[in-house]
Amino acid sequence: MTAPARLSIASEYAALLVQFDTWMFDCDGVLWHGDRLIPGVIEVLALLRKNDKKVVFVTNNATKSRRSYKGKFDALGVEAHVDEIFGSAYAAAVYLSSVAQLPKDKKVYVIGQAGLEEELHEEGIAFLGGTDPADALPFDAASFTPDPNVGAVVCGLDTAISYAKYSKAFTYLSTNPDCLFVATNEDSTYPSAHGLLPGAGAISAPLRYALGRDPVCTGKPAKVMLDCVKAKVNYDPKRTIMVGDRLNTDILFGKAGGLATLLVLTGITQEAEINGPGASHIVPDYVTQSLADLRAAA
Amino acid sequence: MTAPARLSIASEYAALLVQFDTWMFDCDGVLWHGDRLIPGVIEVLALLRKNDKKVVFVTNNATKSRRSYKGKFDALGVEAHVDEIFGSAYAAAVYLSSVAQLPKDKKVYVIGQAGLEEELHEEGIAFLGGTDPADALPFDAASFTPDPNVGAVVCGLDTAISYAKYSKAFTYLSTNPDCLFVATNEDSTYPSAHGLLPGAGAISAPLRYALGRDPVCTGKPAKVMLDCVKAKVNYDPKRTIMVGDRLNTDILFGKAGGLATLLVLTGITQEAEINGPGASHIVPDYVTQSLADLRAAA
Numbered sequence: 404m405t406a407p408a409r410l411s412i413a414s415e416y417a418a419l420l421v422q423f424d425t426w427m428f429d430c431d432g433v434l435w436h437g438d439r440l441i442p443g444v445i446e447v448l449a450l451l452r453k454n455d456k457k458v459v460f461v462t463n464n465a466t467k468s469r470r471s472y473k474g475k476f477d478a479l480g481v482e483a484h485v486d487e488i489f490g491s492a493y494a495a496a497v498y499l500s501s502v503a504q505l506p507k508d509k510k511v512y513v514i515g516q517a518g519l520e521e522e523l524h525e526e527g528i529a530f531l532g533g534t535d536p537a538d539a540l541p542f543d544a545a546s547f548t549p550d551p552n553v554g555a556v557v558c559g560l561d562t563a564i565s566y567a568k569y570s571k572a573f574t575y576l577s578t579n580p581d582c583l584f585v586a587t588n589e590d591s592t593y594p595s596a597h598g599l600l601p602g603a604g605a606i607s608a609p610l611r612y613a614l615g616r617d618p619v620c621t622g623k624p625a626k627v628m629l630d631c632v633k634a635k636v637n638y639d640p641k642r643t644i645m646v647g648d649r650l651n652t653d654i655l656f657g658k659a660g661g662l663a664t665l666l667v668l669t670g671i672t673q674e675a676e677i678n679g680p681g682a683s684h685i686v687p688d689y690v691t692q693s694l695a696d697l698r699a700a701a
Numbered sequence: 702m703t704a705p706a707r708l709s710i711a712s713e714y715a716a717l718l719v720q721f722d723t724w725m726f727d728c729d730g731v732l733w734h735g736d737r738l739i740p741g742v743i744e745v746l747a748l749l750r751k752n753d754k755k756v757v758f759v760t761n762n763a764t765k766s767r768r769s770y771k772g773k774f775d776a777l778g779v780e781a782h783v784d785e786i787f788g789s790a791y792a793a794a795v796y797l798s799s800v801a802q803l804p805k806d807k808k809v810y811v812i813g814q815a816g817l818e819e820e821l822h823e824e825g826i827a828f829l830g831g832t833d834p835a836d837a838l839p840f841d842a843a844s845f846t847p848d849p850n851v852g853a854v855v856c857g858l859d860t861a862i863s864y865a866k867y868s869k870a871f872t873y874l875s876t877n878p879d880c881l882f883v884a885t886n887e888d889s890t891y892p893s894a895h896g897l898l899p900g901a902g903a904i905s906a907p908l909r910y911a912l913g914r915d916p917v918c919t920g921k922p923a924k925v926m927l928d929c930v931k932a933k934v935n936y937d938p939k940r941t942i943m944v945g946d947r948l949n950t951d952i953l954f955g956k957a958g959g960l961a962t963l964l965v966l967t968g969i970t971q972e973a974e975i976n977g978p979g980a981s982h983i984v985p986d987y988v989t990q991s992l993a994d995l996r997a998a999a
Contacts, residue, residue, distance in 0.1 A: 544895035566860040569899050591911045597842035601867045601911040608906035613889045613899040
């Protein structure tokens, strides 16, 4: 197993800038922590744009649509455009409409929030559940009549999860073998401003467990996400680098897609996970402390 | 692999009655389906009692205390006494007080319903969470101050599950390596009057997934449950039979405890799972269609 190249001197960062035309970024842990921008990030993104690099943001955040996620960039003063943003809710909607080709008369039962609903709506997919206040009420099995037009269940992070939602989703999936089972992403946790909390992968876990089967996941590291980027952005994998803070999502995603990978240590992954006897089998090409280090390439 | 003995004639049932002094029963799928009594069950239990057999009810139901579960027996006209009933909520409480010996100044964070709280209370264990209406509200990480005296998280079936409960339980378990993680049972589903719904095992799945570790389970097939029975009921395993409808809970529980096992086909398990090429590796000693068949022993 080759060790990753640890970047530290200006010429190394400058070489990276020459080598890669398209820069894909994870957001939380790379650009910011929750609502706190990581210092130096704005300068690095400006440097890339000044050098005519393509910039793409690839996030597993499943609660926000691309449109509302852009609001987060705006609030933190980071330049970004909706067509540069790829979220796992968007990838789930594109997967259903383009890959699985869910028939137009079929609906999706949603466990998730408004952002997921917005992306489904933009792809022309009818849905139920989600933010419907009725599904926050105690579940009354006797009065539940499954909608025969439900052809898929999509599950993302949902901070208003309820037993009614789990019961309805389970009923759709267990009584109809043709019902598609899609999860926005497998992240076990997500970094909130107040520490780690259960992630979208944890939210779909009761369905996996009760059904004894796994969903199609559309977020990183899944190929579905890269297919979504490919459909919209013209890039050469050989001249593209994926920057992220998680080995099992960001770095695995980049490697699986044939991209170069740069791990930053401002997020989840600790130094010990990439060096020494306990190191992960997922090895990034490059490692640097912070994305801000790229300023040395200027 | 030996096939189970399929009982059908009166002398076989009569032999069983002679052979076993203690009869342990699963309830749902054996005695009743939801709120419908299985015909003939009352006569069989009366026959056992008339012959001075010990009768024990072992249920993974985690939402009811033994006391409230007795109300179910009463409502259906089935004779039962609180000290004959062993539920997984009770087993969880006994595990914490007697096996894990949770210090008296420690509290339990509960994901579960009133029956679980009642059993904890009866074992003298302080708790929080559970049916507290505050934990049904949206989770506000900023205003959550973990209680430093929480020494265990116990998770049972909870039809008022919320992201706040998952987040609090996850925080207690992920920030304190000494915090005990207990689940009442691993059942993936449970049979409601309106079909299968996600069970207690599904409810704890987000915590397993987010933490990457499994809880101690106290319900069938776990030995903890049999230890609870042993502490209260004097029985000879060689002269004891466990009657149930689920191979991976009831029958496994009986076999692991060195008891004889009788599978009934009035519940979850279908004929095809015990015979032929797709048969389970969990083989009961005896099989009969319904508990009511035991009437032939009279």
